[in-house]
Amino acid sequence: MEKEHRKESKKKLWDKARLSFEASSFRLTEPRKALLELILSAEGPFSVPKLLKSAKPGDKIQFDPVTVYRNLPVFEELKIIEKCDFSGDTTFYEVILDHKHDHHHHHVVCKECRRVDPLDFCIVQAQVTVLEKLGYTGLSHKLEFLGVCPQCSG
């Protein structure tokens, strides 16, 4: 039952997104609707290339890469999605309308298949142990802080 509640129905997410748009000066256009649809059905974090590939099979709407690149930042501003910074050549985002993403969390990235799993907690070393118990091997982790340095804060 807990599990059933974990992921809100897509309809509810849609409504939240629609509200965000209405509260803003951005227009919820057809391409944006289609993109939102695509994003809401994405499994875990997604990148532009990943989205474009997932949409390939003769969809009614053609996704222009440029439009996607231009709209993800819009969605981000509307707090529909959020960047999750894996290093690598592509930028990943994830939906944050869903309450399961409300809290601070991190990810495990598989070195081989690049599968990305979210973790719902955040304790560095203890977490490694847990991950090992879950079957992950060869684990390393990276932690970076981002902020404004004293010189620039000045």
Add this chain to the structure above:
Amino acid sequence: MEKEHRKESKKKLWDKARLSFEASSFRLTEPRKALLELILSAEGPFSVPKLLKSAKPGDKIQFDPVTVYRNLPVFEELKIIEKCDFSGDTTFYEVILDHKHDHHHHHVVCKECRRVDPLDFCIVQAQVTVLEKLGYTGLSHKLEFLGVCPQCSG
């Protein structure tokens, strides 16, 4: 005095690097020597573009980007440098011959000037507090684990 020992003399680092090369089948060629020189005098983490720019002023040796791109992985294999994964479009490395880099550590990246400072310790939340005391503002941090997932571990 402690501080004096922090950074080994460049000569010692050179010797270590030379030894690594001799123990391997890689050749310590002129371009590699010049690149090594450049790297050993770099302040903190460096990227290929950064190196290329820093070498600009009519140096005796011309650095071909391709050679640099091809050699950093060689240096990495020889444990002379190591990737440090900031997200962003460019790959950063840092020298690990110097013993101050022997232990596990992270970095603070300035959102504005992209200045990168190393941290010699690793405690997540406590660290944020310390950084704030040091004058950093608007701090956020990111932590990612990298490993092989249960599926791929077989």
Add this chain to the structure above:
DNA sequence: TATTTAATGCAAGTCACTTGCATTATGTTT
């Protein structure tokens, strides 16, 4: 010194992402 083999450097290519600009869609005003 000759030979083999690794390393270099130029040209060209890839891939994620951005920019410019004319066209189209949307929301607003009359």
Add this chain to the structure above:
DNA sequence: AAACATAATGCAAGTGACTTGCATTAAATA
């Protein structure tokens, strides 16, 4: 409802980091 103003789209072309192919050159080996 028609006309207007403006935001959004999509094509083409441009960046910038990095990679690849290949002929040339330099370094270790015979």
